[in-house]
Structure formats: structure tokens, C-alpha cells
Amino acid sequence: AAGVPGAPAPFDKGGVKIALVNYLSTGDFFQAYEAGAQKQAKALGIDLRIYEGRQDAAEEREQIQQAISLGVAAIIVNHGLPESLKDVVQRALDKGIKVVAFDVNLDNPKVPQIEQSDEDLATLLLDQAVKDNGGAFSAGYVYVAGFAPLDRRDAVWRAFKSAHPGVQEKARWGTVDNPIAQSVANQAAAAYRAHPEIRVVFAPYDEFARGATLAAGEANLGAKLRIYSADISTADIAAIRAPDSPWVATAATNPAVVGAVSVRAAALLVAGQDPGHRIGIKPALITRDDLVKNDIRTMAELGAKFPAFRASDAATAAWIPKDNNE
Numbered sequence: 198a199a200g201v202p203g204a205p206a207p208f209d210k211g212g213v214k215i216a217l218v219n220y221l222s223t224g225d226f227f228q229a230y231e232a233g234a235q236k237q238a239k240a241l242g243i244d245l246r247i248y249e250g251r252q253d254a255a256e257e258r259e260q261i262q263q264a265i266s267l268g269v270a271a272i273i274v275n276h277g278l279p280e281s282l283k284d285v286v287q288r289a290l291d292k293g294i295k296v297v298a299f300d301v302n303l304d305n306p307k308v309p310q311i312e313q314s315d316e317d318l319a320t321l322l323l324d325q326a327v328k329d330n331g332g333a334f335s336a337g338y339v340y341v342a343g344f345a346p347l348d349r350r351d352a353v354w355r356a357f358k359s360a361h362p363g364v365q366e367k368a369r370w371g372t373v374d375n376p377i378a379q380s381v382a383n384q385a386a387a388a389y390r391a392h393p394e395i396r397v398v399f400a401p402y403d404e405f406a407r408g409a410t411l412a413a414g415e416a417n418l419g420a421k422l423r424i425y426s427a428d429i430s431t432a433d434i435a436a437i438r439a440p441d442s443p444w445v446a447t448a449a450t451n452p453a454v455v456g457a458v459s460v461r462a463a464a465l466l467v468a469g470q471d472p473g474h475r476i477g478i479k480p481a482l483i484t485r486d487d488l489v490k491n492d493i494r495t496m497a498e499l500g501a502k503f504p505a506f507r508a509s510d511a512a513t514a515a516w517i518p519k520d521n522n523e
């Protein structure tokens with residue numbers, strides 16, 4: 198790969214090897230994240246080695262070890278279980294390899310942490326839920342513990358319930374078993390049958406919301422429920438816009454932009470520059486009304502109307518070519 202004229206070493210020459218090690222690779226969010234990372238890597242002349250994630254902690258450890266043996270300049274760790282990663286990440290750091298982490302808290306001052314400002318994300322959604330439904334409603338909640346972004350969103354949900362005693366969590370479900378949306382739909386169907394009083398579902402991951410929406414459609418609950426999610430993709434936009442869809446709002450970043458930011462943060466470290474220790478990418482609230490009113494059907498159209506979805510100014514430098522998500 199060609200180098201970037203005027204860039205600091207080693208990016209002036211090109212061909213810098215960086216590994217992207219994933220815990221999860223399936224689903225729209227992670228596919229778009231990888232695509233964004235790949236695009237930014239290409240613009241920087243980086244040889245990006247992508248290791249697929251199969252929700253297997255031992256395999257992710259092994260892949261980090263493989264990246265170390267390959268002699269990469271940096272490793273991007275995308276999700277995972279912190280306790281199974283900390284020592285192998287330290288091994289990489291000890292060898293002079295730079296490491297950045299997206300949505301997994303490695304608790305290491307040498308490892309910049311990238312996240313989507315999950316507190317803002319959950320707050321945007323729950324404020325919208327109150328706007329649409331008032332401060333008292335019966336809720337279903339979709340959650341799986343142990344994923345940093347879901348745990349951060351959960352902290353907001355817990356605080357929200359304490360502040361709104363009229364909000365009653367009637368049922369809780371959630372799974373990351375593949376295919377996630379269908380597995381969640383099976384659980385949601387049982388929850389809806391057991392708790393017909395549920396009016397609001399807080400499902401802050403688009404695979405969860407897709408499952409909750411599927412089950413609502415099968416049970417003819419479209420007009421009775423409102424579903425609030427995180428994340429967005431072209432397929433999500435279609436599901437939100439579908440006639441009688443209960444999925445009314447999502448709070449999201451552009452995952453391709455998050456992938457690009459991850460690569461830029463790693464590149465800055467390799468160039469001896471500081472991307473900052475906590476790198477947040479701000480989410481925006483998108484309602485079905487926004488999508489319909491502005492006739493938005495794709496991520497490209499979303500980016501054209503909302504600049505925050507095109508690019509982020511996180512982890513940038515004059516020598517880094519733009520991520521071209523515009």
C-alpha cells in the first residue's frame with residue numbers, strides 16, 4: 198500500500214500492519230464497523246488484518262497472540278470479556294505494540310478507550326420514551342450483562358427507574374445467541390404473552406429491537422407497543438418505517454464512523470501522537486417521524502440530512518486523510 202505524503206513515519210511509507218480483533222462480527226452494526234475501519238485503513242495505506250469474532254473469549258485471546266506474532270504495529274480490540282484479555286493485551290504492550298479498545302474496558306492507562314457515549318445514548322432514548330408515553334408505564338427491558346456498552350446503558354435504565362417510580366419493569370429478557378434477533382423474538386413472544394400490560398420496550402441494541410419488533414408483529418401488537426433501541430442501519434430504517442411498526446426511535450452513531458475512529462486512534466499512537474484516553478463518539482436520537490418527514494430510507498440519506506452521521510472529529514490530525522463516509 199502507498200504511504201501518505203507528509204505523514205509521520207511509518208505512515209509516509211505505507212504498509213503499516215494493524216490488527217482488528219473482534220469478539221462479535223455478525224449483525225449490521227459490526228459489519229458496518231469493520232467496513233468503516235477498512236475504508237479508513239485504506240486511506241492511510243494500512244494493511245489491516247481483520248480477525249473475525251465468534252463470541253469466543255479463548256479464540257479472541259488466541260487471535261491477539263497471533264497478531265503479536267505477526268509483528269503488527271497496533272491492535273484494535275473490538276468488544277470482548279476484559280478478564281480474558283487483560284494479560285494478553287499487556288503482553289502486546291510489553292512488546293511495544295500499541296493497543297486501543299472499543300467497548301471493552303481493559304482498565305489500562307496505556308490503552309485508549311473508544312465508546313459511543315452510552316450514557317447520552319440511553320438518556321436520549323428514555324427522555325423520548327417519557328415524551329411519548331408520559332412518566333408512568335409498564336415496560337419490558339432487553340438486556341444481557343457483561344458487554345460494556347450494554348452495562349453502561351443499563352446503569353442509566355436503573356437510575357431512570359429510581360427517578361420514575363411510575364415506570365414498572367414487568368419483564369426482562371435478552372440473549373446474544375445467534376441469530377440474535379430471532380432468539381430475542383422467541384423470548385419476547387413469551388414475555389408479551391405473560392405481560393399483556395407492557396406498553397414500552399427498552400431494547401438498546403438494534404438486534405434486540407429487531408427481535409422485539411418481530412414478536413410484536415407476530416402477536417399483532419404493533420399499535421399497542423412502543424420500542425426504543427440503540428444503533429441504526431439501512432435495514433433498521435426499513436423496519437422502523439414499516440407500516441404499524443412499534444419501533445419508534447433509536448439513538449445511534451454511524452458504526453462505520455466508529456470503525457474509522459478506531460483505526461485513526463491506533464494510527465495516532467503508532468505515529469507517537471496522543472489520541473486521548475477516552476474517545477467518545479456522540480450519538481443522535483432518530484425517531485420514525487424524522488425518517489418519514491425527511492424521506493430517509495438509507496444510511497447514505499441519513500448522512501446527507503444529519504452531518505453527525507457522516508464523520509466524527511475524534512482522533513483526527515492534519516496528516517490523516519478523511520474517512521470518506523461523507
Ligand code: SR1
Nearest residue numbers: 300344346401402403427
Ligand atoms: C452486544 S453489545 C452491542 C452493542 O455494541 C455496540 O456498542 C453497539 O452499539 C451495540 O448496541
